[in-house]
Amino acid sequence: MIAFDNVAYSYGGGELLSDVSLRLTPGSFHFLTGPSGAGKSTFLKLCYAELLPTAGRVTIFDREVRGLDRDEVARMRRRMGVVHQDCQFLDHLPIAANVTLPLAVSGRDTSAQDLADLLAWVGLGQLADALPPSLSGGERQRAAVARAIIMSPDVVLADEPTGNLDWDMSLRLLRLLVELNRMGKTILVATHDLNLIRNAKQQVAARVLRISNRRVQLAGADL
Numbered sequence: 001m002i003a004f005d006n007v008a009y010s011y012g013g014g015e016l017l018s019d020v021s022l023r024l025t026p027g028s029f030h031f032l033t034g035p036s037g038a039g040k041s042t043f044l045k046l047c048y049a050e051l052l053p054t055a056g057r058v059t060i061f062d063r064e065v066r067g068l069d070r071d072e073v074a075r076m077r078r079r080m081g082v083v084h085q086d087c088q089f090l091d092h093l094p095i096a097a098n099v100t101l102p103l104a105v106s107g108r109d110t111s112a113q114d115l116a117d118l119l120a121w122v123g124l125g126q127l128a129d130a131l132p133p134s135l136s137g138g139e140r141q142r143a144a145v146a147r148a149i150i151m152s153p154d155v156v157l158a159d160e161p162t163g164n165l166d167w168d169m170s171l172r173l174l175r176l177l178v179e180l181n182r183m184g185k186t187i188l189v190a191t192h193d194l195n196l197i198r199n200a201k202q203q204v205a206a207r208v209l210r211i212s213n214r215r216v217q218l219a220g221a222d223l
């Protein structure tokens with residue numbers, strides 16, 4: 001589904017990631033961990049072709065990213081839901097409009113019922129008309145998850161989705177990601193929260209990728 005072959009990435013200085021080879025298979029659940037500044041967000045951006053590798057090959061849905069034109073990248077992105085680390089919204093638009101923005105952008109529509117079901121699923125049924133600045137951190141993160149999955153993506157990439165949340169709220173968000181995985185979606189979650197990873201492993205066969213010394217490697221079971 002997403003494959004890295006001997007991938008390196010550099011923002012212009014030295015290499016941040018070197019010689020990364022791995023595969024995210026359909027339906028898998030991966031965590032990506034490593035210290036702040038190790039390159040977790042960068043790795044995710046390589047996964048959704050926001051960045052191109054400076055060496056090696058990234059293949060998404062069986063297409064090498066480097067050969068894709070803008071339309072092809074846009075089509076590929078519609079199959080990927082991204083929860084960004086800073087989860088920004090258009091503050092003048094209500095949550096419902098923010099969540100459905102990806103549909104509007106690609107000229108698609110959803111039924112009022114489907115939208116209501118989705119908002120209820122993330123626990124925001126009562127907040128459809130609220131403006132983003134009035135939401136708590138956990139509500140914002142859940143709205144970001146709803147926005148990421150409104151297009152029914154095959155893959156969900158989440159960058160520190162529990163970054164500012166307390167433990168109960170983190171578990172609630174994790175449950176949403178686990179449920180998405182049970183629906184067949186491929187999930188990749190960047191997090192430095194090892195407790196979250198431990199908890200997830202009780203619910204799902206999650207694997208852990210760890211960035212260290214510029215490499216991304218599958219961690220052992222010793223978390």
Ligand SMILES: Nc1ncnc2c1ncn2[C@@H]1O[C@H](COP(=O)(O)OP(=O)(O)OP(=O)(O)O)[C@@H](O)[C@H]1O
Nearest residue numbers: 011016034035036037038039040041042043085192
């Ligand atoms: N656009 C950019 N231009 C230059 N350097 C960048 C850019 N974006 C990130 N970096 C640098 O690359 C390194 C990795 O950044 P990245 O955001 O991928 O780390 P991270 O593992 O996600 O960190 P955190 O846990 O703090 O979110 C950092 O040193 C960062 O300063």
Ligand SMILES: [Mg+2]
Nearest residue numbers: 040041085159
């Ligand atoms: Mg980051």
